[in-house]
Amino acid sequence: MSLNYIIAMLLFTLGIYCLLIKRNIVKMVIGLGVLTNGLHLFLISLGYREGGIAPILAGKMLENGATAEFAAAAVDPIPQALVLTSIVINVCTMALALSLAIYIYRHYGTLNPFKIRRLRG
Amino acid sequence: MRQAVALILVLAVGALLIFTVNAYLLPFGRFPERRIGGFENESVGKRILEDAPITTGSANVVTSVVWDYRGYDTLGESTILFTAVCGVAMLFRVARRRS
Amino acid sequence: MAGMTVIVRTIGRLLFPFLFLFGAYIIVHGQLTPGGGFQGGVVLASAVILLLLAYGMEGAQAKVNALQAELADALGGMILVWMGLMGIIVGIAFFQNVLPFGSLGQVLSAGNLPVFNLGVGIKVAASILMVFYAMLRIQGGKEE
Numbered sequence: 001m002s003l004n005y006i007i008a009m010l011l012f013t014l015g016i017y018c019l020l021i022k023r024n025i026v027k028m029v030i031g032l033g034v035l036t037n038g039l040h041l042f043l044i045s046l047g048y049r050e051g052g053i054a055p056i057l058a059g060k061m062l063e064n065g066a067t068a069e070f071a072a073a074a075v076d077p078i079p080q081a082l083v084l085t086s087i088v089i090n091v092c093t094m095a096l097a098l099s100l101a102i103y104i105y106r107h108y109g110t111l112n113p114f115k116i117r118r119l120r121g
Numbered sequence: 122m123r124q125a126v127a128l129i130l131v132l133a134v135g136a137l138l139i140f141t142v143n144a145y146l147l148p149f150g151r152f153p154e155r156r157i158g159g160f161e162n163e164s165v166g167k168r169i170l171e172d173a174p175i176t177t178g179s180a181n182v183v184t185s186v187v188w189d190y191r192g193y194d195t196l197g198e199s200t201i202l203f204t205a206v207c208g209v210a211m212l213f214r215v216a217r218r219r220s
Numbered sequence: 221m222a223g224m225t226v227i228v229r230t231i232g233r234l235l236f237p238f239l240f241l242f243g244a245y246i247i248v249h250g251q252l253t254p255g256g257g258f259q260g261g262v263v264l265a266s267a268v269i270l271l272l273l274a275y276g277m278e279g280a281q282a283k284v285n286a287l288q289a290e291l292a293d294a295l296g297g298m299i300l301v302w303m304g305l306m307g308i309i310v311g312i313a314f315f316q317n318v319l320p321f322g323s324l325g326q327v328l329s330a331g332n333l334p335v336f337n338l339g340v341g342i343k344v345a346a347s348i349l350m351v352f353y354a355m356l357r358i359q360g361g362k363e364e
Contacts, residue, residue, distance in 0.1 A: 005146065021131075076152050
């Protein structure tokens with residue numbers, strides 16, 4: 001019953017709700033962003049250790065190099081690296097989707113994805 | 122009508138996700154333990170935490186994972202960034218009139 | 221796109237070098253503190269966007285052209301791939317470490333890592349700036 005997982009899945013559900021029900025392309029892209037943020041929160045919460053420190057050597061630990069006590073007290077570094085990559089990819093996707101939305105508005109005059117199929121030319 | 126069906130579907134998916142997360146995952150905050158039948162105590166992350174400052178020489182383990190252990194992923198991500206920016210710049214070209 | 225009032229313009233002009241320095245600090249200390257190439261690149265881009273908001277399009281283009289942004293984007297990508305190819309020229313594998321390791325906790329340590337961080341920082345800053353310029357219809361290149 002931990003709060004991190006529940007809120008991550010709640011954000012995911014809100015993102016899916018936006019994608020299914022809204023009738024405006026810009027609002028759908030906002031829903032995409034909320035969904036992806038929920039997933040990132042879930043991934044990072046998977047690698048947490050109770051009372052852990054950040055996986056960065058600093059201060060006194062630098063003098064004796066890598067010690068076993070650092071590896072016994074730090075949180076998982078792998079989900080943080082993967083989420084870094086995922087955030088950049090999310091930014092690229094949303095930039096391209098919003099540019100296509102501007103292009104569609106210039107060409108069709110409407111931002112409703114259900115009306116775009118029926119216009120010709 | 123369509124909106125009611127979609128709302129029910131979203132609520133069902135949400136309830137299923139929250140139930141699954143609470144019942145079938147490990148409790149929050151147990152990092153090296155993995156769940157394979159019993160609870161094991163070895164992870165790739167633990168091995169990287171022991172190895173990284175000696176093998177790569179960097180004090181920041183996350184940066185060494187991004188560039189040394191997973192360098193190809195970061196190279197592919199740079200390619201994605203480049204392609205997306207090329208696409209955005211292409212969509213907004215203003216045609217100049219030659220007169 | 222017009223600029224803003226005198227107060228915003230003065231503070232923007234005073235804050236720009238400090239923002240630039242902060243972004244460069246995050247990029248260079250990527251192997252010692254949290255941060256690295258991507259985060260520092262975004263801070264660098266936001267420094268130029270502050271100038272864009274305060275002075276209008278002409279003020280930002282006096283600092284960084286659209287053509288310079290495109291060239292910087294390509295330069296960042298080329299630094300990344302050339303440092304990878306140095307691994308093939310010198311040793312065995314594609315992304316092999318060619319620079320010396322140094323001691324733990326200094327700025328010049330960890331082999332190839334500082335050069336990679338620099339390349340990606342320039343690339344991300346130029347990419348975000350190019351997206352802004354493209355959406356405001358600012359183009360580089362030859363005038364006809």
